[in-house]
Amino acid sequence: MRPALHAEWTKLRTVAGPSWLLLxxxxxxxxxxAGAASVATCTSTGCDTTRLTLIGVDLGQAPVAILAVLVISGEYGSGMIRTTLAAVPRRTTVLAAKAVALTGVVAVTGTVAVLGSSLAGRLLLPGHRAVSPVDGPTLRAVVGPVLYLVLIALFSLGVATAVRDSGTGIGVVLGLLYIVPIVSQTIGDPHWQRLLRQIAPMSAGLTIQATTDLRGLPIGPWAGLGVTAGWAVAALSAGSLLLRRRDA
Known part of the structure; x- marks a missing residue:
């Protein structure tokens, strides 16, 4: 496992693409x-300023997902996957090493992004109303998005392993993340609209950012993150199964 992990870390570190996507x-x-905080007109004491200052995760997850897809689909496109599997014949070890390396870089990137967003919110919100992460709900709302980004990366890695094509993998992942929540808004039946928001990886997972009006959410914060984790586990399981059974 250690040689495989070292190889995957070397690939991430020495290629320019991952660094640009993480930045x-x-x-x-x-x-x-920062843009949302600068134009915010929220003056109510019940306003969820913490969630407002972390709204950038909605957009920041896209480069993370693209990076995770390219981590393995890029090797299929170039034919490098044959060399990788020849060097490490146990295919599950290859996928596990990619997942561990990806988890590390995304966790660091997510932490920097979330802390930067929180700082921007404190500086730009009217009256510096962003809450310092000291109480339970706010701490959860700040730590949760980092975990969410890691899960999105693992989900994307699993999808890419299954489809093996960069364009298809990116399309599937971004479609599930962004199109499903839009579709849910077009459904007239409140029951089905709520159900879609409960099972979609993005709308469910990002409830982890909420600190107010928790009863009005379609799903609880930790349960929502659990849904995203379920998508990641399912995608990685399917990808691992297909990786073992198919020719490179």
Missing amino acids: GAIAATVALS
């Missing part, structure tokens, strides 16, 4: 959060 994730997250 893009930080920039997109902080920029959108």
Whole structure:
């Protein structure tokens, strides 16, 4: 496992693409959060300022998902996957090493992005109304998005392993993340609309950011993150099964 992990870390570190995508994730997250905080007109004491300052995660997850897809689909596109599997014949070890390396870089990137967004919110919100992460709900809302980004990366890795094509993998992942919540808004039946928001990886997972009006959410914060984790586990399981059974 250690040689495989070292090889995957070397690939991430020595290729320019991953670094730019990770920087893009930080920039997109902080920029959108700062923009939302700068134009906020929220004056109510019940306003969820913490969630407002972390709204950039909605956009920042896209570069993370694209990076995770390219981690393995890029090797299929170039034919490098044959060399990788020849060097490490146990295919589950290859996938596990990619998942561990990806988890590490995304966790660091997510932490920087979330802290940057929180700082921007404190500076830009009227009256510096962003709450310091000291109480339980606010701490959960700040730590949760980092876990969410890691789960989105693992979900994307699993999808890419299953489909093996960069364009298809990116389309499937971004479609599930962004199109499903839009579709849910077009459904007239409140029951089905709520159900879709409960099972979609993005709308369910991002409830982890909420600190107010928790009873009005379609699903609880930790339960919502659990839904995203379920998507990640299912995608990785399917990807691992297909990786073992198919020819490179």
